[in-house]
Amino acid sequence: xxxxxxxxxxxxxxxxxxxxxxxxxxxxxxxxxxxxxxxxxxxxxxxxxxxxxxxxxxxxxxxxxxxxxxxxxxxxxxxxxxxxxxxxxxxxxxxxxxxxxxxxxxxxxxxxxxxxxxxxxxxxxxxxxxxxxxxxxxxxxxxxxxxxxxxxxxxxxxxxxxxxxxxxxxxxxxxxxxxxxxxxxxxxxxxxxxxxxxxxxxxxxxxxxxxxxxxxxxxxxxxxxxxxxxxxxxxxxxxxxxxxxxxxxxxxxxxxxxxxxxxxxxxxxxxxxxxxxxxxxxxxxxx
Numbered sequence: 001x002x003x004x005x006x007x008x009x010x011x012x013x014x015x016x017x018x019x020x021x022x023x024x025x026x027x028x029x030x031x032x033x034x035x036x037x038x039x040x041x042x043x044x045x046x047x048x049x050x051x052x053x054x055x056x057x058x059x060x061x062x063x064x065x066x067x068x069x070x071x072x073x074x075x076x077x078x079x080x081x082x083x084x085x086x087x088x089x090x091x092x093x094x095x096x097x098x099x100x101x102x103x104x105x106x107x108x109x110x111x112x113x114x115x116x117x118x119x120x121x122x123x124x125x126x127x128x129x130x131x132x133x134x135x136x137x138x139x140x141x142x143x144x145x146x147x148x149x150x151x152x153x154x155x156x157x158x159x160x161x162x163x164x165x166x167x168x169x170x171x172x173x174x175x176x177x178x179x180x181x182x183x184x185x186x187x188x189x190x191x192x193x194x195x196x197x198x199x200x201x202x203x204x205x206x207x208x209x210x211x212x213x214x215x216x217x218x219x220x221x222x223x224x225x226x227x228x229x230x231x232x233x234x235x236x237x238x239x240x241x242x243x244x245x246x247x248x249x250x251x252x253x254x255x256x257x258x259x260x261x262x263x264x265x266x267x268x269x270x271x272x273x274x275x276x277x278x279x280x281x282x283x284x285x286x287x
Contacts, residue, residue, distance in 0.1 A: 123265040143188065
């Protein structure tokens with residue numbers, strides 16, 4: 001099928017990639033002060049599979065709590081409602097995209113990289129003294145979600161793009177514009193809008209390749225741009241020292257980061273992201 005714009009792609013994809021009712025229910029509840037944390041926990045608890053996965057994540061090495069967290073209400077108390085909500089969103093979206101054809105993309109590798117980017121982005125935000133960093137994990141996790149839509153709806157054209165860049169993701173956006181007429185970034189942004197995500201998420205994902213284009217959330221977009229670059233370079237085999245040298249000083253100043261902090265973040269992320277990845281994917285995908 002031929003699409004002219006990212007909006008046309010998402011119009012076709014909306015039903016195919018619709019999120020479950022629990023997402024919309026929780027989205028309403030956490031932004032409404034009339035609902036207590038206990039009531040929010042009860043809604044999550046009605047989905048045993050989701051609850052079990054959330055508890056596995058909260059009890060993983062990623063959080064490193066000394067005592068076991070055995071209830072959703074306790075998880076909300078120790079982790080925070082925003083973090084639990086982010087994990088619910090992440091779990092719902094991972095589940096929604098597990099059926100992408102594996103002959104086009106290695107889905108385990110895709111989510112491994114996406115989770116890695118999410119963890120790096122969140123850790124960069126912490127080092128930058130950003131408040132409420134949970135959203136940065138989602139930004140990193142979902143920044144390439146538009147690619148999965150393209151793999152599903154435009155497999156032949158998406159394959160041409162992948163072949164043309166020869167695994168060098170720095171060339172991806174230009175190749176997409178030349179072959180498709182639009183990019184996975186635009187598709188991801190439009191899809192997140194269709195899901196009712198806040199601007200703090202969809203603007204950042206929509207501008208992560210060009211963070212200066214962000215109007216409201218420029219720092220978040222810059223951090224996501226940096227996280228994506230760091231993970232891409234590592235995956236491509238570039239030494240971290242080379243990447244750090246290539247980061248302009250004005251970017252570091254704006255992000256309130258030093259090269260030493262970034263190197264420390266990459267070391268910490270390497271230790272942490274596997275544990276959350278193992279628990280985030282459905283059990284049959286982890287075997």
